[in-house]
Amino acid sequence: MSSNPIDPVKLDKLAQVAIKVGLQLAEGQDLLMTAPMSAAPLVRRITEHAYKAGAGLVTTIYSDEEATLARYKYANDKSFDKGAAWLYAGMAEAFKANTARLAISGDNPMMLAGQDPDKVSRANRANSAAYKPALQLITGFDINWNIVSYPNAAWAKLIFPNDSEEIAVGKLADAIFKASRVDVDDPIAAWKEHNANLKKRWSWLNGKNFASLKYSGPGTDLTIGLADGHRWKGGASEAKNGITCNPNIPTEEVFTTPHRLRVEGTVSSTKPLSHNGTLIEDMQARFEGGRLVELKASKGQDIFNRVLDTDEGARRLGEVALVPHSSPISASGLLFYNTLYDENASSHIAMGQCYADCFVGGKELTQEQIFAKGGNTSNIHIDWMIGSDKIDIDGVHADGSSEPVMRKGEWA
Amino acid sequence: MSSNPIDPVKLDKLAQVAIKVGLQLAEGQDLLMTAPMSAAPLVRRITEHAYKAGAGLVTTIYSDEEATLARYKYANDKSFDKGAAWLYAGMAEAFKANTARLAISGDNPMMLAGQDPDKVSRANRANSAAYKPALQLITGFDINWNIVSYPNAAWAKLIFPNDSEEIAVGKLADAIFKASRVDVDDPIAAWKEHNANLKKRWSWLNGKNFASLKYSGPGTDLTIGLADGHRWKGGASEAKNGITCNPNIPTEEVFTTPHRLRVEGTVSSTKPLSHNGTLIEDMQARFEGGRLVELKASKGQDIFNRVLDTDEGARRLGEVALVPHSSPISASGLLFYNTLYDENASSHIAMGQCYADCFVGGKELTQEQIFAKGGNTSNIHIDWMIGSDKIDIDGVHADGSSEPVMRKGEWA
Ligand SMILES: [Zn+2]
Numbered sequence: 001m002s003s004n005p006i007d008p009v010k011l012d013k014l015a016q017v018a019i020k021v022g023l024q025l026a027e028g029q030d031l032l033m034t035a036p037m038s039a040a041p042l043v044r045r046i047t048e049h050a051y052k053a054g055a056g057l058v059t060t061i062y063s064d065e066e067a068t069l070a071r072y073k074y075a076n077d078k079s080f081d082k083g084a085a086w087l088y089a090g091m092a093e094a095f096k097a098n099t100a101r102l103a104i105s106g107d108n109p110m111m112l113a114g115q116d117p118d119k120v121s122r123a124n125r126a127n128s129a130a131y132k133p134a135l136q137l138i139t140g141f142d143i144n145w146n147i148v149s150y151p152n153a154a155w156a157k158l159i160f161p162n163d164s165e166e167i168a169v170g171k172l173a174d175a176i177f178k179a180s181r182v183d184v185d186d187p188i189a190a191w192k193e194h195n196a197n198l199k200k201r202w203s204w205l206n207g208k209n210f211a212s213l214k215y216s217g218p219g220t221d222l223t224i225g226l227a228d229g230h231r232w233k234g235g236a237s238e239a240k241n242g243i244t245c246n247p248n249i250p251t252e253e254v255f256t257t258p259h260r261l262r263v264e265g266t267v268s269s270t271k272p273l274s275h276n277g278t279l280i281e282d283m284q285a286r287f288e289g290g291r292l293v294e295l296k297a298s299k300g301q302d303i304f305n306r307v308l309d310t311d312e313g314a315r316r317l318g319e320v321a322l323v324p325h326s327s328p329i330s331a332s333g334l335l336f337y338n339t340l341y342d343e344n345a346s347s348h349i350a351m352g353q354c355y356a357d358c359f360v361g362g363k364e365l366t367q368e369q370i371f372a373k374g375g376n377t378s379n380i381h382i383d384w385m386i387g388s389d390k391i392d393i394d395g396v397h398a399d400g401s402s403e404p405v406m407r408k409g410e411w412a
Numbered sequence: 413m414s415s416n417p418i419d420p421v422k423l424d425k426l427a428q429v430a431i432k433v434g435l436q437l438a439e440g441q442d443l444l445m446t447a448p449m450s451a452a453p454l455v456r457r458i459t460e461h462a463y464k465a466g467a468g469l470v471t472t473i474y475s476d477e478e479a480t481l482a483r484y485k486y487a488n489d490k491s492f493d494k495g496a497a498w499l500y501a502g503m504a505e506a507f508k509a510n511t512a513r514l515a516i517s518g519d520n521p522m523m524l525a526g527q528d529p530d531k532v533s534r535a536n537r538a539n540s541a542a543y544k545p546a547l548q549l550i551t552g553f554d555i556n557w558n559i560v561s562y563p564n565a566a567w568a569k570l571i572f573p574n575d576s577e578e579i580a581v582g583k584l585a586d587a588i589f590k591a592s593r594v595d596v597d598d599p600i601a602a603w604k605e606h607n608a609n610l611k612k613r614w615s616w617l618n619g620k621n622f623a624s625l626k627y628s629g630p631g632t633d634l635t636i637g638l639a640d641g642h643r644w645k646g647g648a649s650e651a652k653n654g655i656t657c658n659p660n661i662p663t664e665e666v667f668t669t670p671h672r673l674r675v676e677g678t679v680s681s682t683k684p685l686s687h688n689g690t691l692i693e694d695m696q697a698r699f700e701g702g703r704l705v706e707l708k709a710s711k712g713q714d715i716f717n718r719v720l721d722t723d724e725g726a727r728r729l730g731e732v733a734l735v736p737h738s739s740p741i742s743a744s745g746l747l748f749y750n751t752l753y754d755e756n757a758s759s760h761i762a763m764g765q766c767y768a769d770c771f772v773g774g775k776e777l778t779q780e781q782i783f784a785k786g787g788n789t790s791n792i793h794i795d796w797m798i799g800s801d802k803i804d805i806d807g808v809h810a811d812g813s814s815e816p817v818m819r820k821g822e823w824a
Pocket residue numbers: 253255319321343348383
């Protein structure tokens with residue numbers, strides 16, 4: 001029945017941007033894609049553009065919500081401590097052979113909302129542990145990588161609950177196209193300009209070389225020490241294989257690595273966090289010596305505390321990111337229930353693993369050297385949103401002097 | 413539009429038979445499934461029955477016909493020498509960790525019919541080479557494995573070209589259910605009886621210990637020497653992990669390993685062979701010293717000759733199988749364009765890799781020992797059909813005496 005609510009021309013442009021801007025896929029390079037089955041129409045457009053760009057071999061690993069739910073419904077308790085180690089080990093081999101990585105996000109954010117939180121957290125933990133060998137090569141930028149989104153029906157209905165499924169999917173598709181800057185005549189030129197604007201911001205921050213950032217606002221009085229030798233990044237990023245990629249589409253953030261031992265104070269979340277199918281809302285966290293020692297939330301408190309017990313590094317920060325409150329995604333006024341979107345509508349922090357590339361000369365540093373400079377290590381990396389139009393941020397120099405970075409959520 | 417042409421109760425029984433008879437999945441055992449995307453309804457039923465049977469983790473790798481065709485349409489020439497080595501290496505790791513293997517067949521048999529034969533054969537060869545580490549653990553029965561089928565629409569229309577897609581899918585579904593013995597009240601009991609009947613046949617053949625089989629019929633005058641220490645098998649099979657599985661659903665054959673150096677004479681195919689999306693028809697082959705030295709075909713001759721050039725073992729036999737002409741699949745009168753079905757309607761031979769388990773004590777033999785006994789090795793294993801109601805087969809003893817095995821395609 002019915003017409004397709006997703007504009008096919010813009011969908012094709014999104015696929016082209018994923019290959020030409022997101023990955024900058026090299027001639028002859030293989031591509032490994034992961035996607036929910038519902039995103040097959042975008043997978044097929046991307047596969048076509050990858051081969052047109054000279055891809056070697058494109059291989060897609062699909063996930064299926066119904067199969068995931070069958071596990072929660074029927075599996076033995078022991079199943080929830082298992083991960084597909086063989087698959088992730090294979091992926092790591094692919095990355096070592098210079099295969100590019102593209103992930104399509106768009107799962108139903110509430111997929112696991114009704115499931116036993118203990119099983120959910122154990123399954124996540126087992127999956128994270130199994131995924132680590134592959135994830136380290138991605139976060140370490142051994143290869144060019146990219147995430148884009150596809151408007152899954154359940155996701156669309158969550159954002160637009162009062163619309164029919166068809167209308168909701170069309171609205172979410174348009175929001176994705178706008179945020180991903182493919183609603184213009186020349187998306188590739190638009191991305192060039194956007195990357196230049198982000199570069200202006202991170203260049204300024206790198207010139208300042210702040211020792212810490214101080215956040216003030218409702219429920220927030222937080223100091224985040226920055227790692228020794230940190231550098232700010234944003235937009236395009238050069239991978240170790242020499243290819244400049246845009247890992248996140250959309251992206252509005254500039255970000256760097258906090259010092260895992262130098263975070264003090266309290267902070268409140270400003271948007272709900274959707275984590276592996278469950279929502280965590282109204283978080284209030286207290287940090288001491290870099291460690292999140294207390295977490296309260298009006299919803300999902302138990303689940304998030306379990307996630308924070310994944311490993312020693314899970315309660316420490318791996319990322320601090322600045323996004324102006326007026327950014328286009330924030331201006332849409334939508335809550336996307338999807339970290340890729342919501343983190344880009346708001347300044348945020350991430351629990352867990354840091355990005356090696358957020359250090360000066362990071363590509364050459366060993367994990368031990370990164371750790372010594374204050375970089376955190378963990379099997380998780382979970383962003384949560386702490387920015388709003390009520391937050392002021394100061395940059396504090398090593399000598400204790402400070403200057404404004406953001407005022408009421410905007411660049412000062 | 414329209415009702416579902418596939419009987420959901422029988423589909424569920426097929427899923428149950430795949431887990432309980434095909435795999436005999438053990439409590440806590442992981443499962444690796446491969447399937448075309450169109451087979452998702454069966455994948456989901458199987459996933460459910462796997463977890464109900466106590467599966468650890470079920471992981472499905474989907475293939476997509478549209479992505480495959482995009483490669484032929486847009487990829488660089490160099491792409492066709494690439495295989496997903498990382499994925500198959502991962503699968504091999506899974507099997508080494510005792511993961512069971514289930515393949516759902518049901519691709520469009522004509523998918524690649526319009527493509528450049530050189531690209532098709534190079535892509536097949538690259539894929540076979542990459543797949544070898546995983547395939548050897550399957551054919552070597554390191555783990556329990558199984559193949560079942562799902563009625564893909566394009567496949568159904570090929571078999572029933574004069575019916576609407578819906579009618580054709582319904583007819584193919586019913587043919588699959590009947591051949592797979594799930595159209596009865598108690599499919600598990602039906603499989604028990606069928607396995608006992610097959611055992612009677614292979615026990616008789618093992619007792620005879622023939623040195624060779626002699627085939628006579630229209631266009632066929634062929635002697636197939638059997639490997640030293642060969643044993644006949646059929647139906648249920650014990651894997652090295654101790655689990656008895658039924659690798660093929662359906663299955664009607666008893667089979668063993670020919671001697672790779674002792675095949676002489678001429679043989680004609682009796683049904684078309686559908687190989688990776690192309691049809692090969694009216695094959696006539698001549699063997700000398702075990703080697704297929706000449707192959708003619710009215711259709712697909714070039715493609716099949718290219719396949720036979722994959723490696724040294726590709727022109728030698730890895731399997732000889734006996735199926736009575738009156739078997740249920742043959743009695744359906746349908747040409748399925750799918751080896752799993754057509755090979756079980758007809759006595760057949762296979763080019764390429766032999767099954768280690770078709771030797772007495774095969775599980776303990778090294779590849780070198782198997783080779784010394786006459787077992788063949790290759791990156792391919794391709795069955796083709798040489799049985800009909802016009803073929804007589806004699807069993808020849810080591811002393812040259814002989815006795816009838818089949819007359820006019822039936823057990824003598
Ligand atoms: Zn971020």
